[in-house]
Amino acid sequence: MPRFRALVCLPLLIAQPASAQEAVADWDLIRDDRQKMVMAYTVFDVGLGITFRCLDGGFDAVIGGLPEAGNRDQRPLSLAFGDDPIPHAHLWNVAVDETMAVSPLPAPLARKMREGGRLQLRVPDGAGEGRTLRYDLELPASSSAIDATLTACGRPLVDPRDAELEGLDEQGLPGGILWVRRPQPEWPSARRQYAKGFANVTCLTSPDGVLRDCVIETEHPRDGGFGDEVLSSVRRARVGPAEGEGPLPIRRMYFQVSFVMDGYSNAEDRERRRRSREAERREREAARQGD
Template identity: 40%
Template sequence: MRSLLRLTAVFIALVAATPVLAQEDAPQSEDWVLTSVPEQKAVIAMIDFTSGLTIAARCVDGVYDVLIAGLPDAPNRALSRELGIQAGDQKEPFTSVWTVGTRRNAVFSRIPAVVARDLAKGGKLQVIVPATSRSPRTRYVMELNPSSTAIEQTLTACGRPMVDPREVRSDEIEGNGQDGLPSGVSWQTGPRPTFPDSVNGRIPAEGYVVLSCVVDALGGLNECQTESEQPAGYNLGRSVERSLPRARVKLTEEAAATGRPLAGRMIRFSVIFKMEP
């Protein structure tokens, strides 16, 4: 019960951990703590590091998240920030976009299932925070036990596979949760989602949805899946997915010059919602 109360407090407060700089000594291996909270339809895998970071992967009522807390505070008014994650046998860190939480030292991944699969590799884990005008580049070095069981259970609870078959089949994968499309493609016909109906009398003034799709030879978007949406609970992802059958993308001039085809690419992209005043 003490562990459950602690986990609950962590997610209510978004973990007010103290940020520290990189730890370069040989760290001890640490493992995930898996907790199920049936009354909240939640499965949570969480780990606290001596570096001051807390990382959690969770499925809560069908919504999948990966969050990191205890980072150096994000710049004032910044709504997002980039982080590099390098795990297991990865040769280079994968840099992706994260949404800043209510507390400035916490972030939520915009492509959480992608990040969770990397975290599941175990072994040496590095979290890299790029430098800003107010703080230097920070690198956290930690060691994870090579066990993917806890992460796999969080993914399974939200219907996400440990291996995305679309990635296996795709010739090229582009996008890291950035605003809009990845650099290799542009809209020929953009999606036109509508704001969904209000929920309990409330509707957000703005939000975003991050999706991943496989592109066909005509620029159509297939096998699309919502990776994340903020704010949750308003069916923003469903609204965008309904608008995608008419959407089309095309290669940018730079991408076309490489000779690589449009078909067979998997792209991750964001659609922004903003209510006009």
């Protein structure tokens, strides 16, 4: 079995506002039965494009046309809808094409974006180090195209639990909850082997700390087996209260597990390992204080 590391993650320059596209009934839709693909997309005159895709059961959301991410596996993006305040940036995964970013939670994003309306997007360091690039876009509403991608992947068209994700911290944990035992997946035994990959998963907490009703929100590469391996390891994972004792509330949470074969690393991998070790150190200290 190959050795690897599994890591559970975690001045303003303004672009010209994007003009609203001409009124359209829906997003563009492509179906390819041979590839088992359904894809909805829309493009803007500032060069950005947004795509939702169901490919052979895997669901993805991608923003393309961004400034190149450089030698990084993840990049921070902030999205706000309507006149909502800009939230803290969340980490998106960088695709092979470094101008494309992959959402960690594609289905909730699809259900939100199909409403259309104003979208504010900020790209930290997008205009150079220390300078944030801002886009102000007008999303066309989608009456059926985005729904077609969700349906093709068996994702619900309405999920009231989406609201619970808005209050999660950068680690994907609800307030007052921390890891007691993190998922410890093995390297997947998929037919095709990759040097690295990731899987993003949402779960519901239980009063006893067990995670249940877990769903693979997105994974890459799609045929690497990373998502299934994370789901298998979740059975042994546990969460607990950050302070004191007692049962946990039933809340939705999400996390990402990144797989990296030993010997393969770049600057972003090393920084993510540092953050992961720091998070684990804080959790150990919190657990000792609670004893």
